[in-house]
Amino acid sequence: MAHTPSRSQKPRSKTDAAERLPLVVPLVQTPAEEPSHASRDPHPHAALDRSAMASLAQFTGGLSPHAMIDAWSDWAMHLGRAPGRQLELMERWRANALKLMQFASAQALDQPAEKPFKPGPYDTRWSHQGWDKPPFSLWQQGFLATQDWWHAATSELRGLRRQNADRTGFMMRQLLDTVSPSNFPLGNPEILEKTRATGGRNLIDGAARCADDARHILAQEHRPVPKEFALGKVLACTPGVVVYRNDLMELIQYSPTTSDVQAEPVLIVPAWIMKYYILDLSPENSLVRWLVGQGFTVFCISWRNPGAEDADLSLEAYRKQGVMQALDVINDIVPGQKVHANGYCLGGTLLAIAAAAMARDGEDRLASVTLMAAQVDFAEAGELLLFLDESQVAFLEDLMWSQGYLDRPQMSGAFAAIRSEDLIWSRAVRRYFLGEPDLPTDVTVWVNDTTRMPARMHSEYLRGIFLENRISAGRFAVDGKVIALKDISGPVFVIGTETDHIAPWRSVYKTALFTDCDLHFLLTKGGHNSGILSEPGHRGRHYRIGHRPALALYRDPDTWLAAHDPVPGSWWPEWSKWLARQSSGTVPARQPGTDANYPSIATAPGTYIHQT
Structure with a gap:
């Protein structure tokens, strides 16, 4: 048909779809006698650099280690020369410790006591009533107290770049979430209760689901849409x-x-x-x-x-x-x-x-x-800005250069990490320790039915629209x-x-x-x-x-x-x-x-x- 062009045909349009035009125009023209770095042809060895970064990106999930090191060093150096903030953090540590001691004393004497630390609005890990009883309540409060202190430690500091403050706070939340007591069978009262009730069947079912998920991740297999949601x-x-x-x-x-x-x-x-x-x-x-x-x-x-053939x-x-x-x-x-x-x-x-x-x-x-x-x-594009700076965009560009596109896990992981306490850890506990299968809904089926991003288009978007x-x-x-x-x-x-x-x-x-x-x-x-x-x-x-x-x-x-x-x-x-x-x-x-x-x-x- 005239209106269904193949790749080799020009589409029926008032616009020329095959034409490749510049996305942006430079603000300042570089003198011809002093060509910019971007205008020079890349050295043949540049491909070696890009290959090395692309290989590293496969292991880091597309996150630039250089951006992370920069954030931590910027934070540490500014905190190191801020004795007032250091005193403030020492006082906060002491206040948090006193709150924990008072709460623990009340619990030991079986007296009513309000929990001094509250979870965030999206944190559903502590909804089970077992977290209100010792020792689980003490473990929960100890974790939330540590989380509270690190939130204060990575807040804005004079001279510290705001993005680096936010980025260090985000990375610290991710590290703390990995050691949350809710993630461990012996530290989670809901898991212990379910294990007693099922005789351990929940752990067996969870292990099978964990193995199946690992196989799909390693093989990069796309799960088909369930038949009930055809x-x-x-x-x-x-x-x-x-x-x-x-x-x-x-x-x-x-x-x-x-x-x-x-x-x-x-x-x-x-x-x-x-x-x-x-x-x-x-x-x-x-x-x-x-x-x-x-x-x-x-x-x-x-x-x-799109696929690798659509990289351009x-x-x-x-x-x-x-x-x-x-x-x-x-x-x-x-x-x-x-x-x-x-x-x-x-x-x-x-x-x-x-x-x-x-x-x-x-x-x-x-x-x-x-x-x-x-x-x-x-x-003010929200928490996605945590993942974007010059180092991060260059890192993603090298990854896309090697693949021709940005793949599903490399995108969905960033979105999930923003709400990791609910989208990653709570789901993992339900699936692997409580033995509860994911019950698909129309929205979750769509969320899992992800697409790829062509390398050139996504680079233009990240640089021209988002970063610049x-x-x-x-x-x-x-x-x-x-x-x-x-x-x-x-x-x-x-x-x-x-x-x-x-x-x-x-x-x-x-x-x-x-x-x-x-x-x-x-x-x-x-x-x-x-x-x-x-x-x-x-x-x-x-x-x-x-x-x-x-x-x-x-x-x-x-x-x-x-x-x-x-x-x-x-x-x-x-x-x-x-x-x-x-x-x-x-x-x-x-x-x-x-x-x-x-x-x-x-x-x-x-x-x-x-x-x-």
């Missing part, structure tokens, strides 16, 4: 067809369920770091299915899972062959109508880049832009010319989630700082994924919403938060009503695959979703 039947089962396919994405058009639909179609741009069906999970919590039911013509991109795919290719190509196809299928574009996570960042470039070039094809848990400024923060700094170029978010004039709807540790809501809110357009900001309960999956009827949900007219003065996030009260319920209807207000009216429903130029290639969810 893709296309249970998950990602909203009816539709693939109307376009190229080497980077499939474009799905969903079948209408209403007789009339809004004239303007909706394009969903998911992140390439995940498979799109987080937005089309089970029928009851599928954002795609719900949006179709509200009378919208919905299109969604399903990204291809650029971020510009994702914009051109992904977002822009999808818009070209939608404009052909639904001629004469603008498009409501919706980007999630990194897909939202890519959409913001595309929207700013379109505005700069005078393209008026977007009816609105929605950014869900998506950042355009990365100065070029989008909001006015230093990010598309087609050789810098873009500015202030050029976006159409209405924008931005969604942040309260407990997001990947895209913190205050960072997401900064879209209001770098744009002048009419903007609604909505803050919803939940995390990066759970906050977006907030279907009507979901118990305990609430959101806050505010409107910033075009060219209005900026309000900081805390002022905004204080001025907007929570509204109970799901945010989905609020967004749907906003989309309807930006639309021009209804037209008869459109059936997918009926356009002669874009017949059905496959039924939804397509073929790329099944790639491992």
Whole structure:
């Protein structure tokens, strides 16, 4: 078919997907007589350096030992010349010791006593009632007291780089978590109770699961999606067809369920770091299915899972062959109508880049832009900043240079480490010592169905967007010319989630700082994924919403938060009503695959979703 190009064919598009353009432009031109290090051809021996670093990265899980050594040495030298902080830490050690002694005395005399140290909000290791009784309560409090002291020891210190303070604190938490009493059968009352009740069967079952997990990790095997969550039947089962396919994405058009639909179609741009069906999970919590039911013509991109042969795919290719190509196809299928574009996570960042470039070039094809848990400024990008500096990015680049991509474990490990007490250690105790199998849910099935990142694209993202923060700094170029978010004039709807540790809501809110357009900001309960999956009827949900007219003065996030009260319920209807207000009216429903130029290639969810 003309609209399903192979790798050797040029895709049917108003944009040239095969063209390779520079991602960024330099701020200062280097004189020709003094070429920069980056402009010189690498010495033949440079490959030896990269191979050595790539081999080391295989053993460190992609974490740079140089960055870790730098953080510890910076912390130690600044603490060593700070006698006031040393005295403060000695006093804190004494205070913590006295609290422990008082608590231990009360426990020995069988007197009621409140625990002096409390676990963190995500720390579920101590929920069993056995931790309230000695000696387990004393072990728990001793661990939390040590954790409290190290938190103080690695807090900000005059002259110490903030990133190094955070990084040493993070690494110390990881080290302490390995020796937590909850991790050892003789130190955990829940494990002892379960072992007595089952006669040790839990340990036998746990050992078998541990061996199976080790085999999969060593073999780098991808676990298949369980049959009870089959893709296309249970998950990602909203009816539709693939109307376009190229080497980077499939474009799905969903079948209408209403007789009339809004004239303007909706394009969903998911992140390439995940498979799109987080937005089309089970029928009851599928954002795609719900949006179709509200009378919208919905299109969604399903990204291809790249391999080593795709190492040279650029971020510009994702914009051109992904977002822009999808818009070209939608404009052909639904001629004469603008498009409501919706980007999630990194897909939202890519959409913001595309929207700013379109505005700069005078393209008026977007009816609105929605950014869900998506950042355009990365100065306050949360705990993921712990993993990124020049040394770390260079280390990852060498690893990707040897593989052609960044693999699943190397990405998922970083996300899990941020919440290691719950995502790593609590899970390990349940699985290996309590003998409890992981009960799959639609969300956990999606989380485990990870993808790879092409080497060039991920390097461009880490450097140009994350590390150098070029989008909001006015230093990010598309087609050789810098873009500015202030050029976006159409209405924008931005969604942040309260407990997001990947895209913190205050960072997401900064879209209001770098744009002048009419903007609604909505803050919803939940995390990066759970906050977006907030279907009507979901118990305990609430959101806050505010409107910033075009060219209005900026309000900081805390002022905004204080001025907007929570509204109970799901945010989905609020967004749907906003989309309807930006639309021009209804037209008869459109059936997918009926356009002669874009017949059905496959039924939804397509073929790329099944790639491992």
